[in-house]
Amino acid sequence: MLHIHFDDRDVARVQIAAEPDPLWETVLAMHQLAPAGRGVAVHAAWRDRARRELDERGLTRAARLISALAPADARYFPDFLTPDAARDGLAAGLAALRDTPRARLTAESARAALPDRLPRWAGALATGSRQPLDELADAFKEVHRAVIAPDWTEVSATVDCDRSARARTLCHDGVDAMLNTFRPVLRWEPPVLHVDYPYERDLRLHGRGLRLIPSHFCRRRPIALADPGLPPVLVYPVAHSTAWAPATSRSCHPQALSTLLGRTRARILAALDDPATTGELARRLRVSAPSASEHVSALREANLARSHRDGGCVIHALTPLGTALLHGELAPVRLGSGRPPAAPAPHLRATAAPGSSVLPPPGSGPAPRRSRPAGAGR
Template sequence: LPGWARPLAEGDTGALAALADALRDYHAAAVAPFQESIDAAFAADRDSRARDVLGGGVEALLAGLGPPIRWTPPVLEVDYVVDQDLALGGRGLRLVPSYFCQRTPLSMADPGLPPVLIYPIQQRHRWRPAVRRAGAAGLSALMGASRSAALRALDHGATTTQLARMLGVSPATASRHATVLREAGLIETRRDGTAVLHTRTPLGTALLEGEIAASPPPRPGQS
């Protein structure tokens, strides 16, 4: 070990306390200001994985973890920093989404620990515009009551037919609402078998929760 690391390896309480303080300070400066964006990215990834499980079971979940992860039954192949095999032997595999993990998934170094695969969340779920609060009434005024209701109806995703049923409109009308919301970046649309599934993006969720990007109104006399 290099000299600076030896006190940590030996469990020196002063060195460990200094490391803990440094990590707290770093988190406060570099991570905490973006916590809302990170939470929204986690929520989007979780919703996407849940839809995969509901739509196609564990097979669909594992197949959707790529591109650095490939499901070739019964083996889950992962682009990893070392060449190794991990036999589950009947044990479960805990999947942990990571905002900061980039490109290459990670696993626990100790083979005696429960099997864990830390995988990077999809890039499309990451950085989003900064937002601030606004009222629900303002959302309806901005988007119109029908499209605001359509965005609210997509809590867990819905097909065009399901959305039409929830809104009490025709499928054609629901499809038009979905098109406008998708073009605004508030929802995503993908084909799921013969149906088309609409889900909210993190930006759409933030807007729905009353957090729209806006600047303070100018003072009188300012442009």
């Protein structure tokens, strides 16, 4: 269990990241490529596509570089792999990774190598060598481009839905209520936040606050940085309501909706599968707030969307007809019956045993030893 200790200053400085972190998502996506039974079921289609893409593009070694330093079941992996600068995007994160100070590179690489888990090639990192660090940064860039970037819009939308729901709770009911939305993986007993974790650890914030980072690819348990001197963050898994399909495996139904409604309006319809305010829709789809409002109004006039006031916010959601259209569940209606289509059924929404990565480390050395439960922290 991880125990995060707050004081009065920390409670006022809790933040929820506005965007998914590209380096965290890349590391955690590699965790999904563990053997059968270790990845989250909702990502099964993505795993199949990702393995094919990595193989066809000759990026298996690049993926191994990442998974060797940050194995799915490692008790610890270096904090320098996920620098705070990545909150400003992939390029900023990679630049910070390449600029990791030599002393930090040596200390964290040596700590990761303590269980004799790192492959031989990674030993050069512990000496402060820049060449393997540059190779690692290049690996992050290529792997992200191949298997993360094609689905970044959906990754961002999933994260934004989670963030929006928690932000509304924070706005209306305060920090206590928002932190209680994370049960059972997080348990808020003021002034301590107890986190489901593979070992006992205490983290004292000392007025620095806590940045919560929702993650599309995080598995089951939250993860924190190991160094208590770094800006405190807690990466947590978002909920996935249905089996998520990667970009290349989706049906042509979204294109059909675009033909019927227009591209932006179809995207608004799809985004409203998770209720949102106008501002949240605009951020989620990267359109202006007036444009989002105009399209919602058109959908509302067509009885595909509805709006209601919740405190100081106006929340937009799909009507049963909008849900049926989005999911292809419109029932046939006999002419002259006067009966509307039947409303669709409501949209409904484990720790795996340790194992080795599906991507063994490069070189001739043995596969790294795994020692922690799936989804363990750092």
